[in-house]
Amino acid sequence: MNKNMTPEAGAWLSIGAYIGLSVIKLIVGYIANSQALRADGLNNLSDIVVSAAILIGLKISKKPRDHNHPYGHSRAEHISSLVAAFLMMFIGMEVLIEGFYSIVHFKKEAPEWLAAWTGGFSALVMLGVYAFNRRLAKQTKSQAMEAAAKDNLSDALVSIGTVIGIIGAQFQLFWFDPLAAIIVGIMICKTAWEIFSETSHMLTDGFDEHILNEYKKEIALVQGVKKVADVKARMLGNEIILDVTIQVDPQLNVVKSHEIADRIEAMMKEQHNIQTTHIHVEPAVHVPKRS
Template identity: 55%
Template sequence: MENTYNNLKQGERGAWISILAYIFLSGLKLFIGYIALSEALWADGLNNATDIIASVAVLIGLRISRKPPDADHRYGHFRAETVASLVASFIMMAVGLQVLFQAVSKFRVQSYESPDMIAGWTAIGCAVVMYFVYLYNIRLARRIGSAALTAAAQDNRSDALVSAGTFVGIVGSQFGLPWLDPLTALAVGLIICKTAWDIFRDSSHALTDGFDAAELQAIRQTVRGISGVKKIIDVKARVHGNNTFVDMTIAVEPELNVSESHAITEKIERRMLEAHGIAHAHIHIEPFESAAK
């Protein structure tokens, strides 16, 4: 448990780096996009502004998740980051729809103006910065096994790609294709909405105790290979933030005493940690003869 809390604390570092990067880059993009008349860069800046909210949500979630169990939260506070991610998805969707509306309105006016090339250089420079933020966060996430930070890192990478696409759109507008700039803004709006939907889908799935069937089958396969386990009667799993909780009922030989049966549960717990990184497993034992009836 102590290791889990230490990992959550390290994850906060990655969240802070994302927040600081997004604050600087969103401000720069919105300013340059406004003075350079670039719809695409302006939309990209709004995208980064929503990413600030998402990163803050991850940070708050990680911090609350570190609170130990109390009288009202016997399983701890690990789901706090999932709730925060769900709230962030609604905010991101609202901004994405706003970007789409502005881009479509620009098309309806049918009077395009090529943005200044400073907007393009700003976009590609920001893409490079975000790619390095992605590299830092994905390495940290893999080291500490943080699903939330992994998702944040993937968002960093998508933002780098969006900025690179913005650069392409702005460059294209310099060569007699000014409609490429609002078209790129439209694409950015769609990406924001898609990211918001993905976060909403994953968060709502976790909050309703959904769990990947293939991963559950892998857990079954791991336990089947443990000596002393005669039958797996039932396996359930749910996600609490970065932690997986497993509830399992197994059958063992009825002749075993309490100490011998307990030794089998300890084997299962060790294998869960080694093979799947699961530190929270509740094992219930029943005699094999009863289970077979």
Template identity: 45%
Template sequence: MLSAIIEEHEKIGGQIMQNTRSNNLKMAEKGVWVSIFAYIILSIGQIVVAQLTHSSALKANGFNNLTDILGNIAILIGLRIARIPADNDHVYGHWKIESIASLVSSFIMFFVGFEVLRDTILNILSNKKEIIDPLGAIVALISAFIMIAVYFYTNRLAKKTQSQALLAASKDNLSDALTSIGTAVAILASIIHLAWLDKIMALIISGFILKTAYDIFKDSVFSLSDGFDENLIEQYTDAVAKAPKVQNVKLVRGRTYGSNIFLDVVVEMSPDLSVFESHAATESIEKMLRDEFDVYDVDVHVEPAILPEVEHFSSRSLELLAQEEEILNQQNLEQLLAPNYEEVGINGHVINRDEKLSALTDKNLAIKSYQAQQVSKKTFILTYQFFEGNQNVTVSSIWRRNNSWYCLFRQLTPQTHKNEKSD
């Protein structure tokens, strides 16, 4: 019954996460549409004005905006497909389509960037001189202001929706704004008889196109090849190591599907934990990673930790001797007695842990004839004697390991003196 409730809870949580991510991608599409409309207007306007004013830089900038239209269309299609829920053929969902769309966008930008570069070089080699109209500078500055506004909108929306594709598009918006400013400077320089600067700026703009294409290509390939940020791995490892019941973090492995992070975590816990306890600990780890680091999916595997000196009988028996002596003298009982501790006293009366703790008195007793028997890796039976007043007492105690060693049971049996037997 409990396992069914937990399974249903996990299913509901996963569905909520799926819906949240899908809604984020749907919101990210708005930013892509804004970019597309802005690029359509700017590319047409700049290319037409460039033909009229004979500005190579403005023409290159117009073609740069044209590539962004095609690239944003590819991103838009990718965001649409990425929102499709998981099915039998795509058990992890379609999130990687977002990275594939960015990769396609980079190819388009590479192609147009090389075309702009080729056209500019041919103009330089032809040494063709034309009068450049200052109208081109005005158009370039208007384009810059528009793209700066679009950048602030898409960048804020990308961070809100955690969309890597939209974030890449927003960086391209900023790059376009800077190239537009550079274009305006080149045109103004040409007016004062520095026409060569217009062509140089066209080369620089083509370089910006190719550089942006390379950055998007690199990030997309990194994601598609399951590359992952090592700094994030260190953060996750440190956080998991502090989780309850975790004794060691053996492995943290991550991969991304679009903007979603998937983690495989291997931890070591005490072999004394029950299946239910270790499962509850893994649920706590998964919730922590989702809440604190916004991880989409986590798979936590538990392996038994090697407890120190667990297989060394002599070391363990000596350690238990010291702890048993503390109980005998009623020291550190809070740390040594199990929650369900029971003790059969000399008079045959049975007391529990609370009664034992409430009757503390200072003692200075010594153990003799100590013997330890290991029943299993987790259980020891100790026997010994001590002398108090005129009475010799034999003690039998049971110790069990549950992460630490605790005393479960003690029985005190009085011994009859020899002189009493002779009487």
């Protein structure tokens, strides 16, 4: 994969795949008399909206800071992930409702094998798109692309469920189709909830406590640092903003204290790729021992 590739490439790939697959599924679903495949095609149409939302969020997040957004627009990426999660949850609930309805009112009519082959082809395509976007998300550290990759995987599972239902219908197991839809619907809802939980955690400035403790231990080892009084971090898009309060020898002048802060900034940038570290320097207070 090209290291210079941007997250937008993954969003455009998803949109292109969804457009092509939705058209194929709707046409074949009608010809092969497969209600499950037609539903899968409609699901892909709705996924175009999810991918478009992520693409818009990525575009907005790259806008430079202005007088209303002094920290830039990076959090637009998180908002696009939330939109994707809500849309996925809606799709998952729709699949669940349709599945339960079909169990109660299923028709003893098997679709043609062409529908199963189309569903299998679609699953392979979406697994390929998922693998591409997952690697791209790790490479660019894009939370929106991570959400998109999870959506791609859900769509591959939907197609696999569709194939299982169609094959089951060929052997007179007509209830396989709605049962597979229910299982897939649960998986889509689970994925949507995971994306929502992770994104809302970041939007409320949540950060992994264990990672913060690691930062604190490393900063405490920097020459000249007497004590690390506080370490806080938050995410702006895919970038970590670190706020550190350290205590140093009160006899140090401003230049020496600034050199210690520079060493901490360089270390965090080199070891953790943290580009922005705000450091507040305080004099270390000597507390005399009680007799």
